Amino acid sequence: MKVALAQLNYVPGDIGYNTSKIISAIGRARADGAELIVFSELAITGYPPLDLLQRGELITRSMNGVKEIASHCSGIAAIVGGPSPNTGVFGKSLHNSAFFMQEGKVRAVINKTLLPTYDIFDEDRYFEPGNTFQTVELNGARIAITICEDIWDEQPCGDRGICRLYSITPLDELMKEDPRLIINIAANPFSHNRIKIREEVFIRNAVQYNRPLITERKGYRCPPPLPEDMTGLIHRALVTGIRDFFLKSGQKRAVIGLSGGIDSAVVLALASEALGAQNTLAILMPSVYSSEHSVSDAVEMVKNLSVPYHVVSIEEARQSLENTFRPHFADRAPDITEENIQARLRAVILMAFANKFGYLVLNTSNKSEAATGYGTLYGDMIGGLSVMGDIYKTEVYRLAREINSSGEIIPPQIIARAPSAELKPDQLDSDTLPPYDQLDPVLFRYIDLERSPARIVAEGFDPQLVEDVVKLVKGSEFKRRQTPPVLRVSSKAFGSGRRIPIISNYDF
């Protein structure tokens, strides 16, 4: 059986666009001689539609889209993901469904049985689980259709590790009809530390049920080996993320504050790759505390990339604010206030360029900074998109070397220089934070693996270090609540996948 796998780029909520895209792929697959084409989970609505699913108009349009798509299925069958109405008296009004289409008609509607409701997933908010099981027949072969979680039998459960969430296993039910093939449609977000687990789940199911298993990416019998180092994949994911965010939000051009440090250098390189150098603008905003090197390094960097740039000093504005505040602050020594004023003036400048010329500001904070609150709210924490909010500082270095692997883009002295915010004389990140090679492993265990401080200490980390880190994380929830959306590349990113009250008191 020749099966086409369509992994397309949909727009959440834009049923018309998604429907056309699906129909045009059906045409191409038929021309290529495919008997079946498989689209991903919730393809018709785009993923994730979130509360748009609660609007009646979405389901009306989506079901019209289903009808239209089905009418194009002559000479080829299709499996298309989308919501379908729950016709029962009780429960959420929708199912998360796979429509099996053949000869112009919808032949079967398969409802997702197991609904993920953890991390970024909120499917119990929208969908009623299916509880009936049926295979479909195509050209004499029975096919078991499953939707994502349906083939997962274990899931992460906070710091209690892995647990079994569901008492039934849809494939056990479906196998009673002896299908020849298992198909799993999904809309899995990219996550560099879940790729291996996902592969294992696919392989385990294919082996256990002794059937070929097809997902939207490939068929699982003998999958190719995964790379040891995921940095290359992360690089591609971030470039794709930037490009996609701009495309779908109708933006073309990015502006970035280039400090001479490694974070903004990496973001500039990624933006330039995603959008083109001519659509990327660097703003250098030196102050009296900027080292000469950081300015000359930043200039070398933009020249390497052929990215246009401006040098906009914050000095005059900083001094005028100093004058403004003098009568009010006169008796107070300079402190974090004056540092924040510099960071916030830079934000005012970046936003002014964005407003005046139609740029979107890219945020350059990394995950270590976001986790510890090492950044100025309404200052360096601003932007329309956080490119590296899910990349720890130690990973930023790996990313920088990966970016330079096919030719020097980021000047080596930028990579080599000790991290500094340059907001007061001779300032270093290590004045305030533990060294990143000590900080990041603790953050990774606490945030990503959701391990308790006690367990992290038991693993051999310094108790004082762990206590300090947990305190920083807890004390900066209020900042993370107001930061830009983050490109998620790990299994636990800041944003809707991690929900901690701002108003709380805990030490675990």
Add this chain to the structure above:
Amino acid sequence: MKVALAQLNYVPGDIGYNTSKIISAIGRARADGAELIVFSELAITGYPPLDLLQRGELITRSMNGVKEIASHCSGIAAIVGGPSPNTGVFGKSLHNSAFFMQEGKVRAVINKTLLPTYDIFDEDRYFEPGNTFQTVELNGARIAITICEDIWDEQPCGDRGICRLYSITPLDELMKEDPRLIINIAANPFSHNRIKIREEVFIRNAVQYNRPLITERKGYRCPPPLPEDMTGLIHRALVTGIRDFFLKSGQKRAVIGLSGGIDSAVVLALASEALGAQNTLAILMPSVYSSEHSVSDAVEMVKNLSVPYHVVSIEEARQSLENTFRPHFADRAPDITEENIQARLRAVILMAFANKFGYLVLNTSNKSEAATGYGTLYGDMIGGLSVMGDIYKTEVYRLAREINSSGEIIPPQIIARAPSAELKPDQLDSDTLPPYDQLDPVLFRYIDLERSPARIVAEGFDPQLVEDVVKLVKGSEFKRRQTPPVLRVSSKAFGSGRRIPIISNYDF
């Protein structure tokens, strides 16, 4: 039977504090001769604990708290809400439970059966529903214990109105044991437009099952009538919200940018009432576009309240930025950029006062502005807390009159003046937005009632107006993603209760 109802103020995550508070209330109730004391849902963890529930340490400490509380139950019984471990093989690792305690021991653990997973509620994320039913006995009387949603048989379902989510009704099961009394523990958030519905549900249950129904607030047989106008209640809710937010985040003092408009005047009055005039600071930040009246009215206002204030002109900083931008913007006419620069300079000033003297900035945006994106990101949209982000502009006027009802606090000319951002000459809100008395009813139907644009038009609203409003709401999701947490007083506030993708394309 003498029953004490304890509606206490808990801190999410602070098991030690909450446990002490519960134990001390048990002592007082016993001294007052109560046979039973009832605490609210998830009292031990505080509400909402969110993802803290996924940390193993929380449940360990919480169960220790349960043991300790139970040991204080001699001569009095107690019902206390808290998580309990799910001992089954499958499912989420916790139940949302009520512990029935008597004579030093936990006599029964009742698990919540119906788990709300809509709006701000995410209980399916954390809890496994209970599926067994038992009443408890106290001094010869059987009692049916239920937890919040357990007695709700219908719920809002987006623009499809009301639907039945659950196929079982816990009270039907519990009544088989013929209890004499129904108790419902809950942790309902305040919502001025749900109060009536909640009362109706309590009454309906009490009548249907012909038993007295006790909730954490009162017993339902003949409840007192509700006020026609909720403005007084909203006023108290906002003052409570400000006070509570400051208390629990360890803050004491608020700083507010006072423009001479009604929004900041109302926020200043509320803050002064919540925190005390001496803990409230007003900053007047006039520019060349500020009318003389707005400054003198603001001064009159702070004098009415005896709130300290500073006048900090943004003029010098604005002009220095004009100089800074001149070489870059020279050929461009002034536009929204220059307006935003003023709003952002005011934010820099407020944050500098906050940083230097330890204030928390209160945001003064209202729900109409938040809904339409009428505000400057990193400008007037900043703050540690949005006091009125759930109050439409037309409601702000009612609130202002309510605040003035026991003596003039807000000068009448502030209430009377046509709304203006004063960011360019002779600017009025109505240059950009529909008049608020036309805008707000459409926003209320679209946001709060989740009605479709087509239905709102069918109700008689101008189609062009509805289309324009929906476009504004849709186009400002990215702004709302970065705004401060909002004090929720309605049934649909911006924040976690309303989840719309930033990246999307829809017109419904």
